[in-house]
Amino acid sequence: MLLPVEKELRSVLARFADARFRHDLHPTGQSSRELEDTSRTLCAMTGTQSVEHALAAADVLLDQLRADRHAATRAGQTLAA
Secondary structure: OOOOOHHHHHHHHHHHHHHHHHHHHOOOHHHHHHHHHHHHHHHHHHOOOOHHHHHHHHHHHHHHHHHHHHHHHHHHHHHHO
16 A cells, blocks of 8 residues: 555545535535535545544554654764764
8 A cells, every 4th residue: 555645645644624614514505515524525535444444554654754754863863973
């Protein structure tokens, strides 16, 4: 599986959170469609089939991306020394 770009994953998570909040606060047809759209996008990005699994997978992916970024920073520091 290809890993999503961190910025894009964070953007979709933010859009999902916003859509979820707005739909829970004042459900409309439009808010329902936006929530469904962002849910599908999040599931596609994480390779899952439910929002619950997508959110858990996004956490794991963000941890992995953060660890990769940290390792790259440390490697760069070692090479510079």
